Amino acid sequence: MKLKKENSLxxxxxxxxxxxxxxxxxxxxxxxxxVIPTMGALHDGHLSLIKKAKKKNIVTVVTIFVNPKQFNDxxxxxxxxxxxxxxxxxxxxxxxxxLFAPKNHEIYPSNFQTKVIxxxxxxxxxxxxxxxxxxxxxxxxLKIFNxxxxxxxIFGEKDLQQLIIIKRMxxxxxxxxxxxxxxxxxxxxxxxxSSRNIRLTKKNREIAPIIFKGLKKAKEDYKKNxxxxxxxxxxxxxYYLINNINDIExxxxxxxxxxxxxxxxxxxxxxxxxxxxxxxxxxDNLKF
Ligand code: PAF
Numbered sequence: 001m002k003l004k005k006e007n008s009l010x011x012x013x014x015x016x017x018x019x020x021x022x023x024x025x026x027x028x029x030x031x032x033x034x035v036i037p038t039m040g041a042l043h044d045g046h047l048s049l050i051k052k053a054k055k056k057n058i059v060t061v062v063t064i065f066v067n068p069k070q071f072n073d074x075x076x077x078x079x080x081x082x083x084x085x086x087x088x089x090x091x092x093x094x095x096x097x098x099l100f101a102p103k104n105h106e107i108y109p110s111n112f113q114t115k116v117i118x119x120x121x122x123x124x125x126x127x128x129x130x131x132x133x134x135x136x137x138x139x140x141x142l143k144i145f146n147x148x149x150x151x152x153x154i155f156g157e158k159d160l161q162q163l164i165i166i167k168r169m170x171x172x173x174x175x176x177x178x179x180x181x182x183x184x185x186x187x188x189x190x191x192x193x194s195s196r197n198i199r200l201t202k203k204n205r206e207i208a209p210i211i212f213k214g215l216k217k218a219k220e221d222y223k224k225n226x227x228x229x230x231x232x233x234x235x236x237x238x239y240y241l242i243n244n245i246n247d248i249e250x251x252x253x254x255x256x257x258x259x260x261x262x263x264x265x266x267x268x269x270x271x272x273x274x275x276x277x278x279x280x281x282x283x284d285n286l287k288f
Contacts, residue, residue: 009092011099015106015147018061021098022148025059032058035150037141040064040101041081041195042090045185049154050094052182056152061098062091063144065107070136075279081195100148107143116142118165118172124259125161126274126283129249137162138169145177154180158192160270160285164256184284186212192284204277210243215271215286222288228264229253232271240275247276253288 012018025031034053038046042064053060064087071077084101091099115135121127122134145153155163167179185193190212191205200208218236221227227235233251240248251273253265262269265288272285 009088009096009099011088011101013102013106015102018098018100018102018147022061022150026149032056032151033061033148034058034152034154035061035063035144035148036154037063037065037144039066039080039195040087041083042087043185043193043195045156045158045193047090047094048185049156049182050091050096052180053152053154054095058151059098060096061100061148061150062096063100063102063148065100065102065140065144067107067136067140068104069108069139070133072130072133076281079199081198100144107140115139116169116173118168121161121165121168121259125250125252125254125272127161129274134162134165138165141166142169142173142175145175150177152178152180154182156184157181158184158194158283158285160256160272161259164259190216192282194282196280196282199280201278204280207244208277208282210240210245211273211275211282211284212286214239214243214245215273215284218271219286219288222265226264229262232265236271236273240273245275245277249274249276249281 012021022033025033034056036049036053050062066080066082068077088099116138117135118138127134155166157163163181170177170179187193189209191197191208192212214236217239218232221235222232232253236251237248253262253269253271255262255269267288269288270285274281274283
């Protein structure tokens, strides 16, 4: 089995082959492995994770798998953008070593029954409206970790609750993997990059930058006026409503350690929002 040619991306479709390659890299002490799990439709946010991984100068494995078990809404799953050809081009350009892109039956063979549940942390924020979503995420991420046996993995800070939950799982289950994160990558107008942005209507795309503008304004107001969480949230809600963001799922301020809700935010706490523009659900956050 040949490992890789310089600057060439190897595309792996089966769990068996991926496991064999990882074992070979690890057992022979050839190198360490950095896995970047994704669901494809790669944008600059994903590429920033991959670039950070590449700085470690170890073997990089990007996974692309649109995981049906983390979509509580079937319509959202069916409309999830996929563009493997263009993803592969991006991965080649950036110099990724392996792409693991399994079909559904490779990850969930018939009679698959197991779930990994991080109990408490999922009962907040996005977990309230997206029942079962985080069970789907943790189950597939652990499966990816077990197949690839990486030394490092990385997740974006836009999905902050996902990051917190994965870190908890890794700690609780003594998984010997270092979890890194990367700051949110934004469009010039402030909209956080997301694979769902391309599904926004023209009008809602124009409204969307208000999400981050509101977060920044809330942070500035807080610094000036030393407001309590309740008042920051109330003011931000008002700001969104005035600016045509009417479907607000949540605005919360949390301490990210264990997702608790401080009466007054302190440095290191986060302001998070989830809103819907048309049928598209967008999330964003800002650190105090
Ligand atoms: O953040 C994502 O794209 C997904 O939730 C992940 C981590 C790849 C698991 O399917």
